[in-house]
Amino acid sequence: MDFWSSFSMGHTGGFTILEHDVLIIGAGLAGLRAALAARDRGADVAVISKVHPVRSHSNAAQGGINAALSHQGDDWLEHAFETVKGSDYLGDQDAIESMCSEAGQAIIELEHMGVIFNRDETGHLGTRAFGGQQRARTFFVADFTGQAMLHVMYEQIIKQRARVYEEWFVTSLIMENGECCGVVAMDLLRGKLEVVKAKAVILATGGLGRAFEPTTNALICTGDGLSLAYKAGAPLMDMEMVQYHPTTLKNNGVLITEAARGEGGYLLNANGDRFMEKYAPNMMELASRDVVSRAEQTEINEGRGIDGCVLLDLRHLGKEKIHERLSYINEVSMDFLGIDLAEQPVPVRPGMHYQMGGIKTDVHGATVIPGLYAAGEAACVSVHGGNRLGANSLLDTIVFGRRSGEAAAQYAQEMSDKIIPESIVDRDEKRIKDLLSRRDNGDTPARIRYEMGTAMNENVAVFRTQEGMEIARSKLQELKERYLNVPVQDKGSIFNTNLISTLELGFMLDCTEAIVIGALERTESRGAHTRLDFPQRDDENWLKHILIHDGKDGPRTEYQPVVITQWQPQVRSY
Amino acid sequence: MEVTLNVKRFDPEAPSSTSYRQEYTLEIEDYSTVLDALIKVREEIDGSLALRCSCRAAICGSCAMRVNGHAKLVCKTKIQDVTVPERRILTVEPMGNLPVVKDLVTDMKPFWDRVRAVQPWLQPDGPEPEQEYVAPNEDMLHLTGVMGCIMCGACVSDCTVLEVDKNFLGPAALAKAYRFIADPRDAADKSRLEAYSQEGGIWDCTRCMECVEVCPKGVAPMDRIMVLRERAIDAGYNDNTGAHHTEAFIDSVEHSGRLDELRLPIRTFGILNIPALLGLLPVGLRALRRGKMPSPFHKAIPGADKVRRIFEKVEKK
Numbered sequence: 076m077d078f079w080s081s082f083s084m085g086h087t088g089g090f091t092i093l094e095h096d097v098l099i100i101g102a103g104l105a106g107l108r109a110a111l112a113a114r115d116r117g118a119d120v121a122v123i124s125k126v127h128p129v130r131s132h133s134n135a136a137q138g139g140i141n142a143a144l145s146h147q148g149d150d151w152l153e154h155a156f157e158t159v160k161g162s163d164y165l166g167d168q169d170a171i172e173s174m175c176s177e178a179g180q181a182i183i184e185l186e187h188m189g190v191i192f193n194r195d196e197t198g199h200l201g202t203r204a205f206g207g208q209q210r211a212r213t214f215f216v217a218d219f220t221g222q223a224m225l226h227v228m229y230e231q232i233i234k235q236r237a238r239v240y241e242e243w244f245v246t247s248l249i250m251e252n253g254e255c256c257g258v259v260a261m262d263l264l265r266g267k268l269e270v271v272k273a274k275a276v277i278l279a280t281g282g283l284g285r286a287f288e289p290t291t292n293a294l295i296c297t298g299d300g301l302s303l304a305y306k307a308g309a310p311l312m313d314m315e316m317v318q319y320h321p322t323t324l325k326n327n328g329v330l331i332t333e334a335a336r337g338e339g340g341y342l343l344n345a346n347g348d349r350f351m352e353k354y355a356p357n358m359m360e361l362a363s364r365d366v367v368s369r370a371e372q373t374e375i376n377e378g379r380g381i382d383g384c385v386l387l388d389l390r391h392l393g394k395e396k397i398h399e400r401l402s403y404i405n406e407v408s409m410d411f412l413g414i415d416l417a418e419q420p421v422p423v424r425p426g427m428h429y430q431m432g433g434i435k436t437d438v439h440g441a442t443v444i445p446g447l448y449a450a451g452e453a454a455c456v457s458v459h460g461g462n463r464l465g466a467n468s469l470l471d472t473i474v475f476g477r478r479s480g481e482a483a484a485q486y487a488q489e490m491s492d493k494i495i496p497e498s499i500v501d502r503d504e505k506r507i508k509d510l511l512s513r514r515d516n517g518d519t520p521a522r523i524r525y526e527m528g529t530a531m532n533e534n535v536a537v538f539r540t541q542e543g544m545e546i547a548r549s550k551l552q553e554l555k556e557r558y559l560n561v562p563v564q565d566k567g568s569i570f571n572t573n574l575i576s577t578l579e580l581g582f583m584l585d586c587t588e589a590i591v592i593g594a595l596e597r598t599e600s601r602g603a604h605t606r607l608d609f610p611q612r613d614d615e616n617w618l619k620h621i622l623i624h625d626g627k628d629g630p631r632t633e634y635q636p637v638v639i640t641q642w643q644p645q646v647r648s649y
Numbered sequence: 650m651e652v653t654l655n656v657k658r659f660d661p662e663a664p665s666s667t668s669y670r671q672e673y674t675l676e677i678e679d680y681s682t683v684l685d686a687l688i689k690v691r692e693e694i695d696g697s698l699a700l701r702c703s704c705r706a707a708i709c710g711s712c713a714m715r716v717n718g719h720a721k722l723v724c725k726t727k728i729q730d731v732t733v734p735e736r737r738i739l740t741v742e743p744m745g746n747l748p749v750v751k752d753l754v755t756d757m758k759p760f761w762d763r764v765r766a767v768q769p770w771l772q773p774d775g776p777e778p779e780q781e782y783v784a785p786n787e788d789m790l791h792l793t794g795v796m797g798c799i800m801c802g803a804c805v806s807d808c809t810v811l812e813v814d815k816n817f818l819g820p821a822a823l824a825k826a827y828r829f830i831a832d833p834r835d836a837a838d839k840s841r842l843e844a845y846s847q848e849g850g851i852w853d854c855t856r857c858m859e860c861v862e863v864c865p866k867g868v869a870p871m872d873r874i875m876v877l878r879e880r881a882i883d884a885g886y887n888d889n890t891g892a893h894h895t896e897a898f899i900d901s902v903e904h905s906g907r908l909d910e911l912r913l914p915i916r917t918f919g920i921l922n923i924p925a926l927l928g929l930l931p932v933g934l935r936a937l938r939r940g941k942m943p944s945p946f947h948k949a950i951p952g953a954d955k956v957r958r959i960f961e962k963v964e965k966k
Contacts, residue, residue, distance in 0.1 A: 126701075126703060126709075126711065127757065127761075129709075129710065129799070129800050130701075130703055130709045130710060130711050131709075132703070132704070132709070134704060134708045134709050134799075135704055135706065135708055135709075146780055182781075183780060183781055186781040186782065187773075187777050187781075187782070188771065189770065189771035189832070189834070191789045191792045191793065191796055191832070192781075192789065193786060193789060193790075194783075194784060194785065194786035194789050195786070196786070197783070198783040198784050198785055198786065199780075199781060199783060200781050201786065216789075216793060216796065217793050219708065219793075219796075219797065222708055222796075222797075222799065223793075223796050226796065226798075226800070227771075230769050230770040230771070231770060233764075233765055233769055233770060234770035264750055264756070293703040293704040293705070293709060294702060294703045294704075294705070295703045326680060327705065329705065329706045330706070399790065402793075403708070406707070407706055407707065410707065410725045410727075411680070412680075519692065519693070519696070521691075521692030521693070522692075563696065564695070564696030564697055565696050565697035565699075566697075567660065567662050567697065567751075568662065569661050569662055569750065569751055570699045570750055570751045570754050571699075572691070572699055572700070573691075573696040573697060
C-alpha cells in the first residue's frame with residue numbers, strides 16, 4: 076500500500092483564489108463541531124487556526140461534559156434549572172433550554188464518533204458528580220475529557236478531508252456593505268498575507284484568559300475573535316462576568332479539575348477545617364464555582380490561608396481512584412510541585428479561568444452582523460450568565476458549534492457571490508509594516524501584557540470595588556497609549572511569534588476595556604461579579620445584560636433584558 | 650538561580666541560512682521549567698527566538714524539542730532535572746526527523762501525513778445504535794493509555810528507524826493505529842492489520858525503546874507496535890518477512906532452546922527469495938572470514954525439553 080498518496084490533503088498554492096461557503100476561525104471543539112455540521116449540510120467548509128487543531132485550548136477541559144440522558148432516568152429540565160441558578164439568573168433561559176435539551180443527543184453523537192467515555196459496570200456511559208448540580212450527570216474520560224474529545228473530533232475532520240489552514244493567523248475580518256465576507260490572514264510558515272473569501276464566517280476563537288496574569292488559560296487564549304467582531308461592529312455582552320476557578324495550582328496557576336472535588340476531595344484551611352461548611356452547608360465543596368472561589372478568597376484574606384492558598388485534600392480517595400480517574404492532575408502536581416495527591420494535600424487558590432461573556436449571538440450563533448457567527452467561549456448566547464457550571468463549557472461548544480455550523484451553511488446557501496476588492500490586503504500589510512518599522516523605545520509587548528494582566532487580576536478579580544476598577548481603567552488607558560508605539564524586535568516574516576503576540580496584545584487590550592466598563596457599570600453583586608461596595612444582587616435594576624459597542628467616540632453601552640421562560644429569580648444558596 | 654541555555658538557531662531568511670548556536674544566560678526560579686526559561690528569553694532578551702508553546706501544562710503537545718540531545722516536552726521539564734548544581738547549562742535544539750522551519754519550530758507536515766495514513770477514525774460495523782455503544786469499562790480505561798497521546802512528536806523526533814527510513818510510519822502513527830485495534834467499537838481490524846503489515850508498517854520497528862523513553866505521556870508506542878504485531882499474526886497476516894522472522898525465531902528457540910542463526914534469514918526471507926539472500930552474502934562472507942559463521946549443524950542445548958515446556962505453559966495461558 077502506498078501510505079502517502081491515498082490520504083494526503085491538498086496543498087495551498089500561492090496562485091489559487093481561496094474561497095469557501097463557510098469559513099471557521101478557530102479549531103477547538105466549537106470550531107471543529109461547526110465545521111462537521113456545516114459539511115453535513117453540504118457546504119464547502121474550511122477551518123483557519125493559528126495553531127494546529129489538536130493544540131487548541133479545548134484540550135485543557137479536564138473534568139467532563141454535562142448532559143441529562145433521559146434513558147438513564149435524568150431530566151434535562153433539572154439540568155436547565157441548575158444552569159439558570161448557577162448563572163445567578165443572568166443566563167437567557169431560552170438558550171439554556173436549547174443547550175440542555177440537546178445535550179443528550181450531543182453526547183451520543185460524540186460517543187459514536189469514537190470518544191472513549193468512561194462506562195459504568197453494565198458498559199453504558201458512566202457519570203461523575205460536578206459542582207452546582209444535585210445529580211451526577213457529567214460524562215468523562217479520566218480527567219482529560221477535552222483532549223479526548225478534541226482528538227476524536229479531529230479524527231473526523233481527517234476522515235471528512237475538511238480543509239484546515241493550519242497556523243494561519245487572522246488579522247482582520249473583511250466587511251463589505253455591512254456584511255462579513257471573509258478574512259485576511261497570515262500564513263505563519265510562509266510569512267505571507269492571504270485573503271480567504273467566504274459567504275459566512277464563524278468565530279470560534281475561544282477565550283481571553285491571557286488578559287489576566289496569572290490564568291489557567293493557554294498562551295493562545297488572547298480574545299482574537301472578540302476583538303475582531305467588536306471592531307467590526309458586533310457588541311460584546313456580559314463581559315464583566317469572569318470566572319475564577321477555585322482550584323488552580325500554587326506557583327504556576329495550572330488548572331486542577333473540579334472533578335477532584337466531584338470525586339470527593341475536601342478543601343481545607345490552615346486550621347484543617349472544611350471551611351465550605353460555613354459558606355455552602357448543603358453542597359459543600361460542590362457549590363457553584365463563584366461561591367467556592369469567594370469562600371477561599373475570604374479564608375485567605377482573613378488569615379486562614381497558607382501562603383496565599385488553601386489545601387485540596389484527596390488522600391482519602393485512595394491511590395487507585397486517583398490513578399484511574401484523576402491521573403492527569405496527579406501528573407501535573409508531581410511535575411510542578413512534587414506532590415503525590417495520594418500522599419499529600421496540594422495548595423490551590425482561585426485563578427482566572429473562563430470568560431462567561433463574549434460576542435453576543437442568538438441561539439443559532441448569529442451575531443448582529445450578517446454573515447458573521449460565533450460559538451464556544453468566544454460567544455455569549457448567553458447560557459452561562461453570571462457564572463458557568465463546571466462541565467457546561469464543553470457542552471456549550473458542542474451544541475452551539477453544531478447550531479452555528481448549520482445556520483451558517485444555510486445562510487451561505489442563500490447568499491450570492493460577493494466581490495472583494497483586491498486591495499483589501501493592503502491595509503493589513505501596511506499595519507504590519509508599520510509595526511515592524513517602529514524604533515526601539517525600551518518597551519516590549521510582553522511587559523505591557525504583564526502589566527495589563529496583573530492590573531486585571533488585582534482589581535477585577537473575585538472581589539471588586541469601584542476604586543480598584545478605576546485604577547485598572549486608568550492603567551489600561553496608559554497601556555493602550557504605550558501599545559501605539561511598542562516595538563517588535565523580530566523583523567522577519569516567517570514564523571514571527573514576536574509580531575503575532577504584539578497583534579494579540581492589541582486584541583486583549585480591546586477585551587479588557589470592555590470587561591472593566593461592564594464591571595464598573597454593574598452596581599450590584601451577581602454570579603462571578605462581586606462588588607464589596609454593592610454586595611447584594613439587585614434584580615429590580617440589574618436583571619439585564621450589558622452590551623458594549625465600539626462607538627465612534629469610544630465604547631458605548633446598551634442593555635438587554637434577560638430572557639425568562641419558566642424560572643423566576645430566587646434566593647441563591649447551596 | 651542562574652541558567653545558561655545553548656540554543657540551536659536557524660533563520661530561514663538570513664542570506665547564509667545555516668544553523669548556529671546562541672547562548673543565553675538568565676536568572677530563573679528554582680522550580681522553573683525549560684519552557685519558562687525559553688519564554689523569558691523571548692520576552693526579555695531576544696524577541697526573535699521562535700518556538701511553539703501554548704498550554705504550559707503538558708496537554709497541547711506544542712513544545713516538544715530536544716534538550717541535551719533528547720526529545721522532551723519542555724513545559725514539563727524542570728531545569729533542575731536536566732542540569733547539575735555546579736553547572737546549570739543545557740542545550741536546546743529542534744526535534745529531529747522533521748524539517749526545521751525556524752529556530753525551534755519544525756515542519757510537522759510529515760508527522761501528520763503519517764498519522765493520516767493509518768486511517769485514524771473509528772470504523773464501526775452496521776447501523777449506529779440509537780444510544781451509546783455498550784462497551785466494557787476496562788477496555789475504555791485501557792484506551793486512555795493511548796488516547797493520552799498529545800501528538801507532540803517527541804517519539805518521532807528520536808525514532809532511530811525514521812532516521813534512516815522515511816517510509817516508516819513511525820511510533821506516533823502506529824500508537825494511534827493501536828487506538829482503533831484496541832477499541833471494541835471498531836470493526837475494521839482485518840483491513841487495518843493488513844495495511845499496517847505492509848512495508849513501512851509495524852514490522853519496520855527495530856525495538857530500540859527510544860520512543861518509550863522520550864514519550865512525555867507514558868504512551869509507550871513501541872509496546873503498542875508489539876501488540877499490533879501479535880494481532881496481525883493472529884489475524885493471519887503472517888506472509889511477510891517480519892512475521893516470518895518472528896515465527897522462525899520462536900520455532901528455533903522452542904525446539905532447540907537457542908537460535909539457529911544460519912536458517913533464521915532463510916526462513917525470514919524464504920528459500921526462493923534469491924535476491925534477498927544474495928544481498929546477505931557479503932555479511933555471511935565477513936562472518937566466515939572472522940570465524941563467526943554459525944555451524945551448519947544446529948544442536949539443541951541441554952535441557953531443551955524444559956524450554957519446550959515453558960512454551961507449552963505460556964501458550965496454554
